[in-house]
Amino acid sequence: MANPWSKRLMAGMCVGALLFGPLFVASAGAQTDGDDDGVPDEDLTDNPTATGSGGNLPSPLPLETTADVIAILYQLMPDLDADGFPDFPRNADGTPDFAGLNSFIGEPGDRDLRTGPDDQIDQEFLEAEDLNNIQITMADGTEVFVATTESAQHALQQVQAAGGDLGQVAGSGSALSGPCYGITFSYDSNGDPLDMAFDFSDATPPFTSTPGGDYEQAFTSGNPFRVDVDGAVIYTGIAGGVPPGSGPMEHDWFIEMNFLGFDGTNVDAGGDPNTAGENRNAGSVSLKEDLPAAAKINGLMAINGQMMAPIPADFFCVGSGFVEFEGGIDPTLPGAALVLLSTVGLLFNARPALTWGGAE
């Protein structure tokens, strides 16, 4: 006859497997091959935690270039309430339009800003919103987006309203090195602003602003980048030091976490031939739609990522930081339940026991 405690132990382990199995599966994403070159993206480097120098590409970005890049985002998602955050697209009833975010910014399923002569951004929308001031210019035979001076100035004002300062280049201890610059905004499940961070220099880590108007290093364990598991993140970035038309081609990128401290579980990965040589991009990530329900768990997560490309030579960016997930399942309660279960088990089922032996 089986020991009843053994049955309880098995039941407890089954509950544990049900609770945490999906987490393991969800975080153990399959390796991807974004550029179909037969090589998994994350295998392009032997050392995922290596620090990058940015190769031979110059930095930091000129202020005007930075403003141009940010202007793209504000052109697509204007900041009508002037809080520094691009306004989240909304349905007619005022609810956040997560599905529309994909068509609003980036190609559906690809999340790249629509560029090129045959795939322009929604000019009709821009004209309707009186935002038709993005210029399409020719540079070495390639059509690219460049914001007008007026829209770039507007973008600069918006970034400053959000607490950013494009001229900030001092500091050390970079958590994002290499010629990858950009700004990102996070929104909660209601489409309301949650967090922002930016980095436009090799010499500095990502920064965010404080309510007092000061700057604080972003993506740290003490000041993680906050995201809502039912929210969304938008971003725009640029490959610094390379002119339009000479952006990174055949590039691969990945974001990974070191599961239980060991290397390399992919959170997301991809790549693009980028034959047009675009040197800037904007896009969105709808966590509400893309994050599996089992993975919507609150907590602090350490992540790192890389982007590398053979063209231009030595194009290599590396970053690491902390992201705090909110709005999901709080693991504190199941954790406490496990502690209670294990404590009871240890006290009553695993403790040494005296037994009567033979007569002396």
Place this chain on the structure above:
Amino acid sequence: MSSQNVKRHPIRGALYGVLLGLGLALAAVGQGIVALGTYPPFLILLFGIAAGVAWSMFGPAKSPKGAEPPKPIEILDTNTAE
């Protein structure tokens, strides 16, 4: 008089230790004390296993179940007495 033996359960201790470590790690992650993707959750798990095994090996022993068994009764062999 009967002697007392100590019976230990290190495997049970390790299994409950896994649960203990997982629970502590989850609670710590939930409270933002440690981050997923770093070593501390793994170290907490190891701590739980070690604590469980140590408890099962060196914890205070439970009293034996039931009363002390009676002494064996000595039966006289009457045949040999004759």
